[in-house]
Amino acid sequence: xxxxxxxxxxxxxxxxxxxxxxxxxxxxxxxxxxxxxxxxxxxxxxxxxxxxxxxxxxxxxxxxxxxxxxxxxxxxxxxxxxxxxxxxxxxxxxxxxxxxxxx
Numbered sequence: 001x002x003x004x005x006x007x008x009x010x011x012x013x014x015x016x017x018x019x020x021x022x023x024x025x026x027x028x029x030x031x032x033x034x035x036x037x038x039x040x041x042x043x044x045x046x047x048x049x050x051x052x053x054x055x056x057x058x059x060x061x062x063x064x065x066x067x068x069x070x071x072x073x074x075x076x077x078x079x080x081x082x083x084x085x086x087x088x089x090x091x092x093x094x095x096x097x098x099x100x101x102x103x
Contacts, residue, residue, distance in 0.1 A: 010043070 044052065
């Protein structure tokens, strides 16, 4: 098996195990989580662009085929896993930056 195909299978397996691994991932120390994310980003960058595009399209198709209720439930679950925003806003779309707050 060529290197990129092995990488694709690794990424697909990792994606399939996300639901199982998420609780264990949350128990890892922050530096190990950071290292894992960095390694995955590097693997993604090394993948040929046409393969990345194909995987992206497959993911989009699966997401669109999923019933609306399931998509909403997954979104809510993912939001529940995020840490709360720091006091005073921060993060995305809020706060008082050069462009102001809510519009």
